[in-house]
Amino acid sequence: MEKNTPLTEALFYILLSVRKPNHGYGIIQEVEKLTEGRVTLGPGTLYGAIQTMTAKGWIRIYSAETDSRKKKEYIITDLGRAVFAEEIKRLAELLYNGQLMWGPKAVEPGEPGGKSQEQS
Amino acid sequence: MTKFHLYVDKDKETAFLNEMSQKGYALTGFCAGFYHFDSCRPGEYVYQIDITEGMFRVSHDYREFMRDMDVEIVCLWGPWVILRKKAGEGAFELYTDVESNIEHYARIKRMLKAVAVLEIICLFMEIYGAIRGVPIGWAFVFILGAVLVAILKELMRVNGILTELKGRIGSDRQEIQSGRTGRISGYLGVGLFLNGVVLMIPEISADGQAAFWIGFLKGFLQVMAVLFMVAGCVFTWWRRG
Numbered sequence: 001m002e003k004n005t006p007l008t009e010a011l012f013y014i015l016l017s018v019r020k021p022n023h024g025y026g027i028i029q030e031v032e033k034l035t036e037g038r039v040t041l042g043p044g045t046l047y048g049a050i051q052t053m054t055a056k057g058w059i060r061i062y063s064a065e066t067d068s069r070k071k072k073e074y075i076i077t078d079l080g081r082a083v084f085a086e087e088i089k090r091l092a093e094l095l096y097n098g099q100l101m102w103g104p105k106a107v108e109p110g111e112p113g114g115k116s117q118e119q120s
Numbered sequence: 121m122t123k124f125h126l127y128v129d130k131d132k133e134t135a136f137l138n139e140m141s142q143k144g145y146a147l148t149g150f151c152a153g154f155y156h157f158d159s160c161r162p163g164e165y166v167y168q169i170d171i172t173e174g175m176f177r178v179s180h181d182y183r184e185f186m187r188d189m190d191v192e193i194v195c196l197w198g199p200w201v202i203l204r205k206k207a208g209e210g211a212f213e214l215y216t217d218v219e220s221n222i223e224h225y226a227r228i229k230r231m232l233k234a235v236a237v238l239e240i241i242c243l244f245m246e247i248y249g250a251i252r253g254v255p256i257g258w259a260f261v262f263i264l265g266a267v268l269v270a271i272l273k274e275l276m277r278v279n280g281i282l283t284e285l286k287g288r289i290g291s292d293r294q295e296i297q298s299g300r301t302g303r304i305s306g307y308l309g310v311g312l313f314l315n316g317v318v319l320m321i322p323e324i325s326a327d328g329q330a331a332f333w334i335g336f337l338k339g340f341l342q343v344m345a346v347l348f349m350v351a352g353c354v355f356t357w358w359r360r361g
Contacts, residue, residue: 044214
C-alpha cells in the first residue's frame with residue numbers, strides 16, 4: 001500500500017463517520033459531536049475530501065435507494081478500512097511512546113496527557 | 121440595485137458581499153464587474169466565493185452536494201462560484217482546515233498564473249500595434265499594463281498566504297529541496313542582458329522603411345528588457361519572502 005498516513009484530522013473523522021452510510025450533513029454533525037465542536041468541516045473542505053477519497057477508493061457512494069431526491073450517502077470501502085487501521089496503529093504507537101514522558105507507569109485519567117474525567 | 125466594482129482579491133470581494141448583506145442587500149447576480157442586489161433582511165445571508173476547475177460551470181456532483189448542504193449557488197463567473205447560505209442555518213465557511221485552504225489557494229494561484237501569461241501575450245500584441253501606430257494603441261497598453269500589475273500583486277498576496285499556510289503544517293520542505301530559496305532569478309539576468317543589447321545598438325541615421333524597423337526593434341527589445349527585469353525582481357523577491 002502506498003504511504004497514506006498520517007491522515008489529516010478531516011480525513012480521519014470523515015472515514016470514521018462513514019463506517020455506516022452517512023450523508024454530507026450527517027458527517028459534519030457527527031464530527032462536531034465526536035470532537036465536542038473542536039473540528040467543524042466547511043462544505044468546501046468536505047467536498048474536496050469526499051472527491052479525493054472516492055477517487056482513491058477509500059469510500060464509495062452508498063446506493064441502496066435510487067431516489068434522486070434523497071441526500072447522497074457515502075460508505076467506507078475495505079481499502080478505506082485498511083488505511084484507517086494503519087492510521088490507528090500509528091496513533092497507538094504515538095500514544096504508547098508518549099507515555100514515556102511521565103515515567104514507565106501508564107497514564108491515568110486526570111494526569112497531564114490523560115483525558116481528565118474528574119469534576120472540579 | 122446595481123453596483124460596479126472590480127475585484128482581483130477574492131477575500132475582499134467576499135467581505136464586500138457580506139457587508140452588503142449586513143446592510144440589507146443580497147447579491148443575486150454578477151456580470152463583468154456589475155453586482156446586482158435585491159433587498160433582504162440585514163444579515164440574512166452569508167456569502168462565500170469558491171474557485172472550480174471549469175469555466176462558467178460546475179459539475180453535477182458539486183451542484184448536488186451544495187444543495188444537500190443547503191448552500192445556494194448564486195452565480196458563476198469564469199472559474200468563480202458565488203455561494204450563499206441563510207445565516208440562521210449555522211456558520212458558513214467553505215474551507216475550515218489548513219490542508220484544504222492550501223488546495224484552494226493553490227488553485228487560485230494556478231488560475232492567476234495562466235491569466236498573467238495571457239495578459240503578457242496581449243500586452244505584447246498591443247505594444248506592437250501601438251508602435252505600428254494603431255490609434256489609441258498606447259491607451260490599451262496602459263490599461264493592460266495596469267491589469268497585469270494588479271494580477272501580479274494578487275499573485276504575490278496569494279503566494280504569501282500559501283507560504284504562511286504551508287509553514288503551519290511544516291510542508292515547506294519541498295521548496296527547500298528544489299533549491300528555490302535565496303537565489304536570484306534568471307529572468308533578472310536576461311533583462312539586464314537585453315537592456316545592454318539595446319544600449320549597444322548605435323544611432324543610425326536612416327530614413328523611411330529602415331528607420332521604422334530599427335525603431336521597432338529597439339522598442340521591442342527595450343520592452344522585453346523591462347518585462348524581464350520586473351519579472352526577475354518579482355521572482356527574486358518571492359524566493360526571499
